[in-house]
Amino acid sequence: MHLPASVDAVVELLAAQNYLCDRRLATALFLALKLRRPLFLEGEPGVGKTELAKTLAAALNTTLLRLQCYEGLDVAQTAYEWNVARQMVEIRLAEAAHAIHDDADRDRLAHSLYSRAMLIERPLLQALTQPRSPVLLIDELDRADEPFDAFLLEVLAENQITIPELGAVKASAPPITIITSNRTREIHDALKRRCLYHWVEFPDVERELAIVRRKAPGASERLYRQAVEFVQRMRTLDLFKAPGVAETIDWTNALVALNAMRLDPATVHDTLGVLLKYQDDIARMGGGDTAKILDELKARALLD
Structure with a gap:
């Protein structure tokens, strides 16, 4: 992926998609791309925070993965869940075929039940498994519950998610992560420290x-x-x-x-x-x- 080589190039890249930003925002985005750090954007609703992520994905011709935050989000909705229906089918097929005779057979079945093929990927895990760096938009994080901030730390700091049954899934092509907040609550300091921060002002x-x-x-x-x-x-x-x-x-x-x-x-x-x-x-x-x-x-x- 060809990333802009300067702040001016960022301004031009976004302007080509009809997104006009000031130099401070362009600088924050350039540094986030250059340093491979998440960009945390706060500001009033309607100032273009979400639109920046959409525009960047279009400008870089890459996938946009959007996680819209709301109260009650959990791992199954944001990262992954197991395909329980498919797991049950596998168990029934094994039983019907009388394929389970000893501990080795049971271990093989358990291994197949908790393999990558049985995972349903949600946006966070999808962002880590793309062949080309996507833009990951974690939108309106302030709407999610505070414990969700802690869950994001591993994703933001290490570009990986640890699945107990499989271990760590690490990105080969780390996502370009943009987090937005309307500041209806304070986001945890530990999360902010893992990001570059910018307050998006109303334009002149x-x-x-x-x-x-x-x-x-x-x-x-x-x-x-x-x-x-x-x-x-x-x-x-x-x-x-x-x-x-x-x-x-x-x-x-x-x-x-x-x-x-x-x-x-x-x-x-x-x-x-x-x-x-x-x-x-x-x-x-x-x-x-x-x-x-x-x-x-x-x-x-x-x-x-």
Whole structure:
């Protein structure tokens, strides 16, 4: 696999896939690739953490293996489980054939029952058994229970999983691992120490403009500017959940679908549900903040 040789090459590689990142994020990714370390990304929802892993896999033309985390995850859902149905078939066949006569026969049967052929591979084990380094995305780790952090330590530090019946399964082509978290809980320090860390910020106005132009085609340049400036100003408010870049893209696409040529109070009011996902935030914007932001944009000559 040909990896980018510099930070600039990382920027260009991602930009070719329409992912525009700042230099700090590009540097973190370059170092993770160069040093063969997992990259741990934290940040607000919608800033492009998950999208980075998807884009990197596409740019490197390699497999993306995604483990979506949630409460209650265990080894059977994340790493492997034994194919119990197939094991039972093997036992019944051996019994029907009267193939078990002594301890040696029983040992042979036990060996076949707990062989690699009997494993059902889940994303973590799949990532270690690929012939070519995949991108392993461990998404929203903060949604999983704390004990899961400890289970990941062996995978992250040694690129292997120990299966009691088989021993250690070690990757011949180690995965490129990206872990994301929205920081709804603190991730264990031992896990973080095994990774390179980066906090993904909201983009500045110009970079968000460039992103939205690529991801939401069809708007006028004036509408692009108004939409991005409006969302940037919203993020300075004390909202429960500020809109991310993903919401800016969705909102711009919604404005285009409505044939909007410019922002106005009615259009903003009718489409707040695209930007905000909590009623208290929507009520606040409808209570005067929308008009205030539009007045500010008008004072800056961004609105007619």
